[in-house]
Amino acid sequence: MIVVNTETIPGHNILEVRGLVQGNTIRAKHVGRDIAASLKNLVGGELKGYTELLTEARRQAIERMLSQADQLGANAVVNVRFTTSAVTQGAAELYAYGTAVVID
Amino acid sequence: MSEELIITVIGILLPLALGFGIGRWRERSHLASLARREADNTDMIVTNLKIGPDPQSVRGATFVSGGAVIATDYFKTFAAALRRIIGGEMRSYETLMNRARREATLRMLEEARQVGATEIWNIRFDTSNILSATSKNKAASVEVFASGTAIIR
Numbered sequence: 001m002i003v004v005n006t007e008t009i010p011g012h013n014i015l016e017v018r019g020l021v022q023g024n025t026i027r028a029k030h031v032g033r034d035i036a037a038s039l040k041n042l043v044g045g046e047l048k049g050y051t052e053l054l055t056e057a058r059r060q061a062i063e064r065m066l067s068q069a070d071q072l073g074a075n076a077v078v079n080v081r082f083t084t085s086a087v088t089q090g091a092a093e094l095y096a097y098g099t100a101v102v103i104d
Numbered sequence: 105m106s107e108e109l110i111i112t113v114i115g116i117l118l119p120l121a122l123g124f125g126i127g128r129w130r131e132r133s134h135l136a137s138l139a140r141r142e143a144d145n146t147d148m149i150v151t152n153l154k155i156g157p158d159p160q161s162v163r164g165a166t167f168v169s170g171g172a173v174i175a176t177d178y179f180k181t182f183a184a185a186l187r188r189i190i191g192g193e194m195r196s197y198e199t200l201m202n203r204a205r206r207e208a209t210l211r212m213l214e215e216a217r218q219v220g221a222t223e224i225w226n227i228r229f230d231t232s233n234i235l236s237a238t239s240k241n242k243a244a245s246v247e248v249f250a251s252g253t254a255i256i257r
Contacts, residue, residue: 004226004253006154010155010225011165043130044130044174044176050173050245054173054249
């Protein structure tokens with residue numbers, strides 16, 4: 001499965017558009033990370049736990065999007081975009097969407 | 105009475121000194137690491153054009169991304185609070201945003217290198233504050249996410 005955030009795939013032609021595919025995940029962080037983060041606020045620096053959490057959540061959203069594309073019989077997803085939203089206290093939603101297509 | 109005053113003063117000054125000292129040192133070493141890794145990656149062509157040069161000879165394309173969450177230190181938070189009173193440029197937060205953006209970009213570049221790409225097209229930057237906006241203690245941090253299409257020739 002080819003995934004790109006451009007509208008076309010260089011070197012390939014889009015034969016068919018199978019429609020919008022999407023994947024989301026909502027993740028809550030745990031208290032331990034919050035405590036570590038508030039300590040980090042004293043001295044600055046990267047919040048590795050949060051970086052991991054967001055990266056892992058984005059990966060999961062992409063995976064869910066890809067399994068939808070698979071069901072539609074697509075072999076590529078183009079024009080992938082991400083949005084995030086704060087759902088409730090201590091939780092974040094990551095949402096990935098794109099267009100499932102068939103390429104040559 | 106005077107003891108209480110001393111404890112209060114220490115309570116204010118200690119985090120400030122820690123933030124200023126350790127925060128500044130950590131920022132310097134991070135900036136040095138960024139500069140070193142950026143120098144290693146100058147051969148990679150990076151563009152926010154949707155279609156880069158010579159699309160006919162491209163063999164493969166794949167999605168790459170990188171993210172970073174960077175926290176402010178206590179001194180920067182304090183300096184920013186002072187700046188809010190008189191207005192103007194918030195230098196301390198500017199460097200913070202730039203550090204997060206450069207780190208995210210480098211992680212994306214390193215991912216592209218791993219898949220054997222030489223170029224990245226259609227780069228996009230996203231910032232969010234989901235974790236700080238939803239947390240009780242309002243930990244001040246910036247979250248930057250960089251994504252693009254890695255091109256294999």
